[in-house]
Amino acid sequence: MESTEILKLTVQEDGVAIVQIHRPEARNALNLELRQQLSEAFQYLSKLDAVKAIVLTGGEKVFAAGADIKDFTTATTAQMYLRHTEQYWQSITDCPKPIIAAVNGYALGGGCELAMHADIIIAGENAKFGQPEVKLGLMPGAGGTQRLLRAIGKYQTMLWVLTGKLVKAAEAERMGLVSEVVEDENTITHAIEIAQTIASFSPIAVQQIKEVTNLGQDQSLQGALALERKAFQILFDTKDQKEGVNAFFEKRPAQYTGE
Numbered sequence: 593m594e595s596t597e598i599l600k601l602t603v604q605e606d607g608v609a610i611v612q613i614h615r616p617e618a619r620n621a622l623n624l625e626l627r628q629q630l631s632e633a634f635q636y637l638s639k640l641d642a643v644k645a646i647v648l649t650g651g652e653k654v655f656a657a658g659a660d661i662k663d664f665t666t667a668t669t670a671q672m673y674l675r676h677t678e679q680y681w682q683s684i685t686d687c688p689k690p691i692i693a694a695v696n697g698y699a700l701g702g703g704c705e706l707a708m709h710a711d712i713i714i715a716g717e718n719a720k721f722g723q724p725e726v727k728l729g730l731m732p733g734a735g736g737t738q739r740l741l742r743a744i745g746k747y748q749t750m751l752w753v754l755t756g757k758l759v760k761a762a763e764a765e766r767m768g769l770v771s772e773v774v775e776d777e778n779t780i781t782h783a784i785e786i787a788q789t790i791a792s793f794s795p796i797a798v799q800q801i802k803e804v805t806n807l808g809q810d811q812s813l814q815g816a817l818a819l820e821r822k823a824f825q826i827l828f829d830t831k832d833q834k835e836g837v838n839a840f841f842e843k844r845p846a847q848y849t850g851e
Contacts, residue, residue, distance in 0.1 A: 593636040599629040607644035607791030608784060609637050612651055619657035620650040622702040624675065630706075631680035638687045641850070644791035644798070646687070647783045648710055649694040652776070655719070656703030664728070681734050684709045688799045690790050694783035695719045696776055700758070705732060708739040711802060713769065714783040715761035716776035721769065724756035742809060743769050794832035794848040 595601045600612040611633050613620045622630075637643050650656050684691070684706075693710035700722045707713055707721070715721075723736040731737070732753060740749045744767040751757065764770040774782045790798055800823045808816030827833050831851040839846035 593633060596629055598626050599633060601633055603637075603640070603643060606788050607642060608787040609640075609643045609646045610784070611637075611646060611648045613649070613656055614651065616651070616653070618660060619654045619698065620703070621658060621660040622656055622706065623660035623663060624677070627677060627680040631683040634683045634687045638683075638689065643689060644793075644795050645690045645692065645787035647692050647694055647780070647787050648706070649780050649783065650696065650703075652696055652780070654697035655693070655695040655699040656706055657698045658701030658703050658724070661728070664730070677734070681705075681709065688802065689795075690787070690798060690802055692783045692787050692790075694780045695721075695761075695770075696779050701725055701732070701736070702734055705734040705736045705739065708735060708743065708769075712771045712783075712786060714779055714786065715764065715770045715773050716779040717761055717773060718776055719761040719764075719770075719773075719779075720758045721761075721764050722756065722758040723753045724758070726754060727756045740769070743767075792848075794830070794836060794846075795850045796830050796832055797827055797836075800827060 593601060598613070598615050600610075600614050602610040604610070611630070613626065613630075615621060615623075615626060634646075637646055690712070691710040692712045692714060693707040694714050695707055696716040696719055698720055699707045700720070701724060704721050704723055723732045723740065725731050725733075725736070737749065737753055740752060748767055752759065759767075761770055761773045765773050772782070804820050804823045808819055811819065832848045835848060836846045
């Protein structure tokens with residue numbers, strides 16, 4: 593898959609892929625075309641063995657300022673239903689590789705929901721998050737209520753979605769939505785460094801960690817612990833596990849092959 597005018601895609605030799613939204617004239621608003629291209633990009637990267645981790649960004653100025661409101665002016669219930677945009681979001685949800693969102697500027701509405709599809713969120717100091725759909729007579733429709741609920745709890749979520757308030761990066765970090773806050777000029781670089789670290793590990797172990805963590809959050813503790821235990825045991829039958837242990841004892845960098 594090649595880059596387009598509105599979505600830049602770079603696959604580095606170190607196993608890191610960078611997906612950058614590029615609609616600066618619309619503050620990276622997520623119109624239907626962009627959502628389709630994001631879906632295609634993540635389907636492509638999910639199958640590409642050379643990619644071990646993915647950085648998702650909107651660039652230095654803004655992550656994504658929400659859905660393209662022009663799409664809402666005349667749309668009917670039937671038209672919105674028939675778009676089945678949940679399929680586009682699902683491609684990101686189903687990606688087995690770790691996703692690090694590098695957020696500068698606004699991540700609002702669909703942009704905030706997009707960031708919450710990542711596994712790690714790195715935010716610049718001046719980043720702002722929010723679900724302001726209520727101000728348009730709407731509500732979040734791509735996980736804004738449910739992912740936020742699981743990240744920061746009921747009472748903070750209700751404050752966000754019922755008032756449409758904007759939340760600064762530092763406050764979002766205190767609530768548990770943001771992994772780390774860094775200086776604005778370092779956001780993307782730091783996200784890439786994290787992705788490079790992850791890409792240096794066994795891809796089997798990394799993908800199992802992501803899968804078990806995501807599946808376990810909606811299970812009972814005992815069920816989730818059993819799932820974790822089984823995945824832990826399965827990893828002992830991989831070449832990467834033996835390589836990792838041998839490299840540790842031999843005091844050398846491990847050479848993982850994904851087997």
